[in-house]
Amino acid sequence: MTSPTLKIIDEKYQHQRQALAALPLPVLILSADGQVIEANRRFREHFPFASGQKNEFCDTVGWQKLLELLHQRGFLEEYPLGVTDADGRVASVLLSAYPLDVDGEKAFIILMMDATHEKKIQTDFTRQIERLNALYSVNQAVVSxxxxxxxxxxxxxxxxxxxxxxxxxxxxxxxxxxxxxxxxxxxxxxxxxxxxxxxxxxxxxxxxxxxxxxxxxxxxxxxxxxxxxxxxxxxxxxxxxxxxxxxxxxxxxxxxxxxxxxxxxxxxxxxxxxxxxxxxxxxxxxxxxxxxxARQNLDEINALYKINQDLIASTDPGTLMKNVVDLLQANFGYYYVQVFVRDAKTGDFVMREGSGEIGQKIKNLGYRLAPGAGLVGFTAETGKPFLTNDVEQVISFERPPFLIGTQSELAVPIRAAGQFLGLLDVHQTPPLLLTERDVRLVFTVADQLAIALQKANLYTELQESLRQEQETRAQLIHNEKLTVAGRLLASVSHELNNPIQAIQNALFLLKSENLSAQGRQDLEIVLAETDRMAAMLQRLRRSYLPAGRGEFSPVALNDLVDEVSMLVATHLRHSQISFEFHPDPDLPLVLGSEDQLRQVILNLVINAVDAMSSGGHLTISTQADEPRGEILVTIADSGPGIAPEVLPKIFEAFVTTKEHGSGLGLNICSQIVQAHQGRISAENNPQGGATFFVWLPAAGAEAE
Missing domain, CATH: 3.30.450.40 (GAF domain)
Incomplete structure (x- = not known):
C-alpha cells in the first residue's frame, strides 16, 4: 500500500521534504481524523510511532481536546501537552499545528518543542541579561x-x-x-x-x-x-x-x-x-x-618645591642639611634620613645632620664612619647610588646607633660641578620598601642640596674674603697713618736737630770756662742729655728713610698683578666689577721692594673699585718701553673719574674724594714709586673713568 506521504509531497517538492526531515524538532503530519501519516527522524527517536496508526504517545482525553481545537481554530501555537516518550517517561512539550492541503484533503503538520529546553533558554537569556547589567555597573564604577x-x-x-x-x-x-x-x-x-x-x-x-x-x-x-x-x-x-x-x-x-x-x-x-x-x-x-x-608625582613636586624654597632661603650649610632631612622624612614617610660630610683631615665621614630626635642623638655622639666603611663609605668610593631592601645581606653594612628597625637603606652622593660634597642616607623599616622611584627622588633632592651647599660655601668664602679685605684695608690705613706720623717725626726731628746742635756748641764753649766743681758736674749732665736727645732724633730720621739700594731685589710685576687680582677677586664679584689683565709676556724685571710695589698696585686697585660703586670694568696692563728702559703699569676704571679741582693735587697728603677716606693712600703710593726712581700720574678718560700710570725703571736700565 502506498504511503499517503507520497501523495502529499511529490517529486516537485523533494527539497522541502529533505528540509523537513533535517529539522532538529520532532515533526509529524496528521490527517484530519488524527491518523499519523508521516513523522521525521527526530520524532521517531523520541516517541512510539507506527505509520497509519492513531495516537500512541498521548492520553486519549488530551488528544481529543487537541483535535477539537484544531478543527475549531484551524491552527495551534505553543499548546502545552503531556506526552510519553519511547522509554515510557512523561514529558511536557509545546505543540504548534498548521493546516496542510494534501491533494484537496485537509491535514495538519505538527511541530513539538521540549518545554524544559525552552525554559532553559529563557533562564539562560535572563542570566545573560543579569550579567550584562552587572558588567555595565562594573564598567561604570571602573570608569568613574x-x-x-x-x-x-x-x-x-x-x-x-x-x-x-x-x-x-x-x-x-x-x-x-x-x-x-x-x-x-x-x-x-x-x-x-x-x-x-x-x-x-x-x-x-x-x-x-x-x-x-x-x-x-x-x-x-x-x-x-x-x-x-x-x-x-x-x-x-x-x-x-x-x-x-x-x-x-x-x-x-x-x-x-x-x-x-x-x-x-x-x-x-x-x-x-x-x-x-x-x-x-x-x-x-x-x-x-x-x-x-599621578598623585605621588604631585606630592613629590610639591615637596620638592618646598625643599627648593627652603634651600633658597638659607645660606647656612647646617641649616640647609637639617631642613632637607626633616622635609624628606615628613613628606615621604622615611624612617630616618641623615647627611654625611667628609672630614678633610682624617677622610672620615661625619654625620652632620639627622632627622628627628634620633638624628640629634646620633649627632651628639659625634657619629662617623671610616673611609670605605658601611654603605656610606661604599657609595662614596663608587660615586653611584646604592639601594638594598635587606641590609643584613650587605657585607659592608654597619648599623648606626638607635636605628634597630632599619631593614632598607639608600645612599646617594651629593656632588656639584664634579666636586664631592657629602652623602644623603635614607633608612626604611618593614613592611615598607625602598624602590627605584625613591632613588630618583633622593637623587633629585641631593642635586638641589649640592647646588645650595655650593652657594652657601661660596657665600661663606665671600664673607671671609670680605672680612680679610676689611682687615687688610684697616691695616693699610693704619700703615698710612704710621707713615704720615713717621714723616711728621722725621720733619720735626730735622727741625729740632739745629737747635740741639746750637745748644751743644754753647755747652762745649761753657766747658772751657773756669767753673766750680758743682758747675762742671751739672754741665756734664746737660751735655749728656743733649747728646742723648740728638741720637734719638737721628734714629727717628733713619727710621723713615726709604730702603737702601742694597735691600732691593728683582721683582716680576706681572706676578704681583696676578697676586693682587686673586686677593680682590671676591670683592670684585661682590661689587659686580669685571676685570681684565693684559700682561706683556716679555716684561723685564724691576729692581725694588716686592712688598712696597704690591702695596702700590693694591692701593690703586682698591681706589678704582671704590670709585665704581654701581659696578663697572677694571683693566690692568703692563708694557715694556725698551728704548727708555722703563716699564709702564696702567690701571684704568670705568667710574665717574676724578674731579677736575682734585686731579692736580691727587697725590698730596690728606687729599681725598671719599667720605671716610684718610687722603694718605695715593700719597704713600707716590712716595714708594719715587723711592724706586719711578714716577706716577693720573688722568680722566674721554669715555669716562680714570687711569693711573706708574713708570718704573727696568732692572738693567737702572743699573746703567
Missing part, C-alpha cells in the same frame, strides 16, 4: 571611580552571584617584590586568605601569574601541599578552583581566584563572563595605579 578597594569588592560580589560560586578573592601584584598580596575576598568562612603573600610561581595564584593563563583545579583535595594556605583552603571544604591572571596592556596586575564547595561544570558563556570580569578588574587596578602614580 578611583576607590580600588570598593570596585574590587563589588567585582568579587558580582562574580560570586552571577557565576554561582561560593567564594572569590583578588590578589594584587607588587612589581617591586614580585609577590601577590591579598586585596579583597567574598564568601570565605575563615581569615586565612587575608594573609596571602605569594611569590610569582608559588601556589595556584602564583602559577596563574607566572603562566599568564587560567589555572583550573577540579578537586583541591588532591593537591599535594602542606602549606598553611593549602590546609586552610581544604579546611574551607573547597573543591573546585579557578585562577585568572589580571592583565592590562600586557602588564600583570594581579590574580582573581574562584572557589566552589562542589564540583563545578561550566559553560563557554560562564568562562567568557569570568574573563570579562577579570578584564574589568585589571582595568580598575591599572586606573588606580595611574591615579596613585
Amino acid at each position: 571611580g578611583l576607590d580600588l578597594d570598593g570596585i574590587l569588592k563589588m567585582l568579587a560580589q558580582k562574580a560570586a552571584e552571577l557565576l554561582d560560586v561560593d567564594a572569590v578573592s583578588v590578589l594584587l601584584f607588587d612589581s617591586e617584590t614580585q609577590t601577590l598580596e591579598f586585596a579583597v575576598r567574598q564568601g570565605f568562612h575563615t581569615d586565612a586568605i587575608k594573609f596571602t603573600r605569594l611569590k610569582v610561581g608559588s601556589g595556584l595564584a602564583g602559577r596563574a601569574a607566572q603562566e599568564r593563563s587560567i589555572v583550573h583545579i577540579s578537586n583541591l583535595a588532591e593537591l599535594n601541599g602542606n602549606s598553611a594556605l593549602v590546609k586552610a583552603l581544604i579546611g574551607e571544604q573547597f573543591v573546585a578552583y579557578y585562577g585568572i591572571p589580571l592583565i592590562s596592556q600586557g602588564e600583570l596586575l594581579g590574580v582573581m581566584e574562584i572557589f566552589h564547595r562542589a564540583e563545578l561544570t561550566v559553560s563557554p558563556d560562564w568562562l567568557i563572563f569570568l574573563q570579562t570580569l577579570a578584564g574589568q578588574a585589571a582595568i580598575a587596578i591599572r586606573n588606580a595605579h595611574m591615579f596613585q602614580t
Whole structure:
C-alpha cells in the first residue's frame, strides 16, 4: 500500500521534504481524523510511532481536546501537552499545528518543542541579561571611580552571584617584590586568605601569574601541599578552583581566584563572563595605579618645591642639611634620613645632620664612619647610588646607633660641578620598601642640596674674603697713618736737630770756662742729655728713610698683578666689577721692594673699585718701553673719574674724594714709586673713568 506521504509531497517538492526531515524538532503530519501519516527522524527517536496508526504517545482525553481545537481554530501555537516518550517517561512539550492541503484533503503538520529546553533558554537569556547589567555597573564604577578597594569588592560580589560560586578573592601584584598580596575576598568562612603573600610561581595564584593563563583545579583535595594556605583552603571544604591572571596592556596586575564547595561544570558563556570580569578588574587596578602614580608625582613636586624654597632661603650649610632631612622624612614617610660630610683631615665621614630626635642623638655622639666603611663609605668610593631592601645581606653594612628597625637603606652622593660634597642616607623599616622611584627622588633632592651647599660655601668664602679685605684695608690705613706720623717725626726731628746742635756748641764753649766743681758736674749732665736727645732724633730720621739700594731685589710685576687680582677677586664679584689683565709676556724685571710695589698696585686697585660703586670694568696692563728702559703699569676704571679741582693735587697728603677716606693712600703710593726712581700720574678718560700710570725703571736700565 502506498504511503499517503507520497501523495502529499511529490517529486516537485523533494527539497522541502529533505528540509523537513533535517529539522532538529520532532515533526509529524496528521490527517484530519488524527491518523499519523508521516513523522521525521527526530520524532521517531523520541516517541512510539507506527505509520497509519492513531495516537500512541498521548492520553486519549488530551488528544481529543487537541483535535477539537484544531478543527475549531484551524491552527495551534505553543499548546502545552503531556506526552510519553519511547522509554515510557512523561514529558511536557509545546505543540504548534498548521493546516496542510494534501491533494484537496485537509491535514495538519505538527511541530513539538521540549518545554524544559525552552525554559532553559529563557533562564539562560535572563542570566545573560543579569550579567550584562552587572558588567555595565562594573564598567561604570571602573570608569568613574578611583576607590580600588570598593570596585574590587563589588567585582568579587558580582562574580560570586552571577557565576554561582561560593567564594572569590583578588590578589594584587607588587612589581617591586614580585609577590601577590591579598586585596579583597567574598564568601570565605575563615581569615586565612587575608594573609596571602605569594611569590610569582608559588601556589595556584602564583602559577596563574607566572603562566599568564587560567589555572583550573577540579578537586583541591588532591593537591599535594602542606602549606598553611593549602590546609586552610581544604579546611574551607573547597573543591573546585579557578585562577585568572589580571592583565592590562600586557602588564600583570594581579590574580582573581574562584572557589566552589562542589564540583563545578561550566559553560563557554560562564568562562567568557569570568574573563570579562577579570578584564574589568585589571582595568580598575591599572586606573588606580595611574591615579596613585599621578598623585605621588604631585606630592613629590610639591615637596620638592618646598625643599627648593627652603634651600633658597638659607645660606647656612647646617641649616640647609637639617631642613632637607626633616622635609624628606615628613613628606615621604622615611624612617630616618641623615647627611654625611667628609672630614678633610682624617677622610672620615661625619654625620652632620639627622632627622628627628634620633638624628640629634646620633649627632651628639659625634657619629662617623671610616673611609670605605658601611654603605656610606661604599657609595662614596663608587660615586653611584646604592639601594638594598635587606641590609643584613650587605657585607659592608654597619648599623648606626638607635636605628634597630632599619631593614632598607639608600645612599646617594651629593656632588656639584664634579666636586664631592657629602652623602644623603635614607633608612626604611618593614613592611615598607625602598624602590627605584625613591632613588630618583633622593637623587633629585641631593642635586638641589649640592647646588645650595655650593652657594652657601661660596657665600661663606665671600664673607671671609670680605672680612680679610676689611682687615687688610684697616691695616693699610693704619700703615698710612704710621707713615704720615713717621714723616711728621722725621720733619720735626730735622727741625729740632739745629737747635740741639746750637745748644751743644754753647755747652762745649761753657766747658772751657773756669767753673766750680758743682758747675762742671751739672754741665756734664746737660751735655749728656743733649747728646742723648740728638741720637734719638737721628734714629727717628733713619727710621723713615726709604730702603737702601742694597735691600732691593728683582721683582716680576706681572706676578704681583696676578697676586693682587686673586686677593680682590671676591670683592670684585661682590661689587659686580669685571676685570681684565693684559700682561706683556716679555716684561723685564724691576729692581725694588716686592712688598712696597704690591702695596702700590693694591692701593690703586682698591681706589678704582671704590670709585665704581654701581659696578663697572677694571683693566690692568703692563708694557715694556725698551728704548727708555722703563716699564709702564696702567690701571684704568670705568667710574665717574676724578674731579677736575682734585686731579692736580691727587697725590698730596690728606687729599681725598671719599667720605671716610684718610687722603694718605695715593700719597704713600707716590712716595714708594719715587723711592724706586719711578714716577706716577693720573688722568680722566674721554669715555669716562680714570687711569693711573706708574713708570718704573727696568732692572738693567737702572743699573746703567
